Amino acid sequence: TTIAAFSPLLIVGGVIGSILKDIPIIVICVIVASLIECFLILPGHLQQSLNRGHRHDEGKIRQALDRGFLNFRDHVFKPFVGVILKAPALTLITALTL
Numbered sequence: 001t002t003i004a005a006f007s008p009l010l011i012v013g014g015v016i017g018s019i020l021k022d023i024p025i026i027v028i029c030v031i032v033a034s035l036i037e038c039f040l041i042l043p044g045h046l047q048q049s050l051n052r053g054h055r056h057d058e059g060k061i062r063q064a065l066d067r068g069f070l071n072f073r074d075h076v077f078k079p080f081v082g083v084i085l086k087a088p089a090l091t092l093i094t095a096l097t098l
Contacts, residue, residue, distance in 0.1 A: 003028050
C-alpha cells in the first residue's frame with residue numbers, strides 16, 4: 001500500500017514533479033529491499049540461529065561482539081527501558097518536544 005501511495009508522485013509533472021521525483025523512487029526502492037530481506041534472507045538467518053544442534057566454533061571477533069552486545073543489552077538497554085516504563089508521561093513529553 002505504501003508503494004501504491006507513493007507511485008502517483010512519479011507522474012507529477014513540472015517543477016514540483018522534478019523536485020518530488022526522487023522521494024517516491026527512494027521510498028519504493030527501500031520498501032522493495034525490505035520485502036526481499038524479510039521474505040528471502042531473514043528466514044534463512046532465523047533457521048540458522050534457531051538450529052542450536054549444529055553450532056560451529058565462533059571466532060574471537062564474533063565472541064567479542066556477542067559479549068559486547070549482551071553487555072549493552074543487560075547493563076544499558078534494559079535499565080533504560082525500565083526507566084522509560086516507569087515514567088510514561090516524561091517519555092511522551094520528551095518525544096513530543098523532539
